[in-house]
Amino acid sequence: MEEILKQIALENGTTVSSVKREIEFAIHEAMNSPQSRATGFWDELTNDGKEPSVETVIAAIVLQVKNKMKS
Incomplete structure (x- = not known):
């Protein structure tokens, strides 16, 4: 997983910690979505x-x- 984050950081000229912060922010925002499809995804994860x-x-x-x- 760390290699994926490193690659994303490299491709975007930033740091791994910055990439993680941005993804954490996106997770936070997405978890607050009222859309039923999004709600179901988050319910499955936690x-x-x-x-x-x-x-x-x-x-x-x-x-x-x-x-x-596969399908």
Whole structure:
């Protein structure tokens, strides 16, 4: 996961910590979305209502993409 974040940082001329902060901000904003599709995604990732880690979100998205590619 760290290599992915490093690559993103490199491609965008920034630091890994900056990339993580931006993703954390995006997670925070997305978790507050009232859209039912978004709500369902976040409900699957967490059952306590707390924001999941950047790594958890990326892993879940990768899994979704893999599953869609299989079907």
